[in-house]
Amino acid sequence: MLSFFRRNKSKNTETPKSYYPDYWERYAALFDHEPELDLQTSRFVVLDTETTGFDYNIDRVLCIGAVEIVNRQINVSNTFETYIRQERFNEKTVEIHGILKHERIVTFSEDEAIQQFLEYVGNAIIVAHHARFDMTMINEMLKRKGLPVLKNKVLDTVNLYRATRIKSNFIQYDKPYTLDEIAENYILDVSDRHTAAGDALITALIFLKTTAILSNKKKLTLSKMFNL
Amino acid sequence: MKNTIAERIADFLKRFPPFDLVKKSDLLEIAKQVTITYLEKGKVIYEKDSPLQDHFYIIHKGAVVLIKGNYGSSEVIDKFDEGDVFGLRPLFAQENYAITSVTDEESILYGIPIELFRPLAAKNKNIGNYLIESFASHTENPFTKKHHLEFFSESTASVEASSNLFELQPIKYTKKIVTATPNTRIKTIAKIMDEHNIGSVIIEENDLPIGMITDKDLRKKVVTGLHTINESASKIMSSPVLCYPKNITIAQAQISMMKHQIGYLCITEDGTPNSKIVGLVSDHDIVLLQGNSPSVLMKAIQRSNNTKDLKRIRENITLLLRGYIKSNIPLTHTSKIIFELNDATIKRIIERCLEKMKEEPPVKFAWMSLGSQGRKEQLLQTDQDNAIVFENVSPDRLEDVRAYFLKLAKRVNKRLNTVGFEFCNADMMAKNPRWCLSLDEWKAQFTKWTTNTGNDEILLSSIFFDFDISYGDALLTNALAEHTLKITKNNSLFMSKLGTNALRSASPLGFFRQFLVESDGEYKDFFDIKKRGLMPLIDAARLLTLNYQIKTITNTGERFEKLAELVPENKELFLACSYSFKAILKFRTKHGLINNDDGRFIKLETMTKEEKLKLKRCFKTINNVQEYIKMRFNLGHLL
Incomplete structure (x- = not known):
């Protein structure tokens, strides 16, 4: 049943190649060869989005922040921080992320932001906290442009963190750990919470720590980490 | 483009020398090129004789030790923590690393590219001087010259007190000093001292130390009635102040204090009262170092x-x-x-x-x-x-x-x-x-x-x-x-469950009297001394003290000793338990200290034959007490 749907879906997205803009073709071509999965050498892009709210249909992405990890190092020289002009404005979430509609930050249109992001992310493995939310938000942006969804592999730090916890009946196993909770437990500086880039950095540090624990203590390979 | 992360890194760097001397715009440029590394405890950052990396480090979180020789050697030369810079000097000297650096705790390090920093040091006289001073200040001590050359004087954090060279180490002084002006009222001075829980206040004028007031001055000159609490500080302060330079050794500081019968020394920029105050050393600090x-x-x-x-x-x-x-x-x-x-x-x-x-x-x-x-x-x-x-x-x-x-x-x-x-x-x-x-x-x-x-x-x-x-x-x-005690008394159902639990980790020795090692996981083939050696005795002691309604003794050794007293017919068994428990705990502690961990998992090869024999004797006691519990709580049929 499931596979039937999946096939159907992929057929839909396989529209003639020329239909998509060049930048998408360049991005998509990077996935022609399945890259080797290795915790050391694979490239990871750890990202976070700030949005106008939590409704995938009406709400919009205001900012994408991301950092890159290669060889277990975060390169500050290659971080990504793009603010996006949006018509939708939600007073309620301004309190959280502090992004006003006409703030004096260089902003880009959704179209430009998508191009920049695809170029940045390439075929890296995407890492995010509660990844489904950020992925859906970005995919909705792509859909509005008539583009297919992101092709990258995705790791969720919630799953990674959960797997590091001991199996104990005294810990609620399916707890949806928040970024704050984990940061508190790992004593990470949270002064940049609720800026996309700041949250991406916290997520990246959590990623480095949890994967170190999982690969040393539980001898997990990167490919196994996708199935936690 | 906005770069929130770089801005925050710049904010962090600004707090620590030598970056406090760097212009804000330059600092941001440096911050943009930083690499962030997360390392678990015990990971090598650079190894002796290895070629130079293209960056040096500042510790954002955690601690790093420098060890003489290669990884695995235990001779610690120095230890750094948050805000300390290391690995810079070899980059300037263009020679391979002379020592090995290893994380002593899990750490987050910022790697700073030398190519960006070098021109700043050349351009900015203050930074240049700072570096020269820092590299040089350790050369005074011939014993540590070779190694200490690497670091900034500011960073001589903790000193291995057991080292013979202890007295020759530079002193660690308090940088957060409390000062007051000469016309501050004595009452206010006393309040300040009380608030900060300190024994002395430096009296300064234009950043220069002109006097000092200590507990002793208050006692001798105010409480005796010579001066009232409303007079100004200048009336009772000891002056002039004995000043010393930053790199004074522990021995020098101690001798000076003894000679002048004082408990505090003021540290100034050039060691005279005519330069800026940078810190304070108290006899208490020295005692702490030792x-x-x-x-x-x-x-x-x-x-x-x-x-x-x-x-x-x-x-x-x-x-x-x-x-x-x-x-x-x-x-x-x-x-x-x-x-x-x-x-x-x-x-x-x-x-x-x-x-x-x-x-x-x-x-x-x-x-x-x-x-x-x-x-x-x-x-x-x-x-x-x-x-x-x-x-x-x-x-x-x-x-x-x-x-x-x-x-x-x-x-x-x-x-x-x-x-x-x-x-x-x-x-x-x-x-x-x-x-x-x-x-x-x-x-x-x-x-x-x-x-x-x-x-x-x-x-x-x-x-x-x-x-x-x-x-x-x-x-x-x-x-x-x-x-x-009330709820466990006569609660035989609970007690027999607790008893079963006390027997859950069976004898640590296998059928052929070999040690049972872990069969999978991170510690495969290691011997888990906590689970197999300590826990059975801890569980047994808890069970039996509840059974004999012994209150407030929680220590396993003491519990068995008390039991020996209360149950004379089993005195021998309980004393053996107490002894075995202490022996195993000591063994665990020893191994933990050697491996710098909690000592729980032990590699069989690292045990000497004698140690193995001793442990086996202890394990025999575990068998005996478990047999006793089986009988007493009638658990034979459950197992």
Whole structure:
């Protein structure tokens, strides 16, 4: 049943190649060869989005922040921080992320932001906290442009963190750990919470720590980490 | 383009030399090129004789040790923590690394590209001078010249007190100094001293030290009636001030203090009273640097005013422990002293957190340490397990009162973690609302565990029944202890379950009398001395003390000794248990110290034949006491 749907879906997205803009073709071509999965050498892009709210249909992405990890190092020289002009404005979430509609930050249109992001992310493995939310938000942006969804592999730090916890009946196993909770437990500086880039950095540090624990203590390979 | 991360890194760098001398715009450019590395404890950053990397490091979080020789050597030259810079000098000197650097805790490091920093040092005279001074200040000591050349003078953090060269090390001085002006009233000076809990204030004018007022001056010149508290500071200050340069050695400082019969030295830029004040050295600081005696450490704990100090003191506690184990001091003595020092550390942290709370505690409470600290058996730094019990309050106030204690607990737990008691990974800490309860709630909880007992309840009972009060009202913990005895007395169902549990880890020796090692996981083929050696005895002692209704003794060794006293016919068995327990604990501690971990997992090859024989004798005792429990609680048929 499931596979039937999946096939159907992929057929839909396989529209003639020329239909998509060049930048998408360049991005998509990077996935022609399945890259080797290795915790050391694979490239990871750890990202976070700030949005106008939590409704995938009406709400919009205001900012994408991301950092890159290669060889277990975060390169500050290659971080990504793009603010996006949006018509939708939600007073309620301004309190959280502090992004006003006409703030004096260089902003880009959704179209430009998508191009920049695809170029940045390439075929890296995407890492995010509660990844489904950020992925859906970005995919909705792509859909509005008539583009297919992101092709990258995705790791969720919630799953990674959960797997590091001991199996104990005294810990609620399916707890949806928040970024704050984990940061508190790992004593990470949270002064940049609720800026996309700041949250991406916290997520990246959590990623480095949890994967170190999982690969040393539980001898997990990167490919196994996708199935936690 | 906006770069939030780089901005924040620049903010961090700005706080520490030499970056405090760098222009803001330059700093941001540097920050943009930083690489961030996360390393677990015990990872090599660079190794002796390896080629130069293209960046040096500043520690954002954690600690790093520099060791002589290659990885695996244990000779620590120096230790750095947050904000310290290392690995810079070889980059300037263009030679391979002369030493190895290893993370001493899990750490986050910022790597700073030398290519960006070098031109700044060349361009900015202040930075250049700073570097020259820093590289040079260690050359005065011929013994450490070769190695210390690497570092900044500012960064000579902790000094290995056991080293013979101790007296020749540069002093570590307090940089946060409290000053006042000459026309400040004496009353205000006394208030300042009291507020900061310090024994001296430097009197300054235009950043230059012109006098000093100490406790002694107040005693001799004010309390005696010579001056009133409304007169100005200049009337009673000792002047001129004895000043010394930054790189004064510990020996020099000590001699000067003795010669002039004073307890404080002022550190200035060039060592004369005509240059800027940079710090203060007290006799107390020196004692602290040397401090491996329990009494000195105890005093230092009680006088400490920040968590970082406590962390340093705890490192000295470990040194003390190392010395005790090395010189084969009886474990009873060792564990008592280490317990007292740990206990004092916990008390001091709670005291300080209470001071920082805006309000007084709404009702009486007690902080309970559980697990190994509760049993007074925590020698190496392991996890923290703790809980809070507070006085019963009316239901409408209950949640407010709990909220207060949860807030307190959150602070205490965090600071305990900072000084080295790591967070419990099963969340058995007072900051967890489940373990921050009123006396009645605790009683109900304990009753529930002992009446409706499954495997979880047994496990919880075995952790929470071993509590020891660390702070607060002993009436509360006593009442809880009474309750525990009441609900277990004649509760044969619970006792037999607890008994079965005490037998769950069978003999540590296999059929052929070989050691049973772990069959999978991270510690495959290691011997788990906690699970197989210590836990069976701890469980047995708990079971039997409950059975004999012995109150408030939580220490496993002492429990067996008490049992030997109460049950003369089994005296021999119980004394053997007490002895075996201490022997195994000592063995674990020794291995933990060698491997710089909690000593739980031991590689069989690292044991000598003699050690193996000794352990096997201890394990025989475990067999015997388990047989005894089987008989006494009639458990034979269950197994």
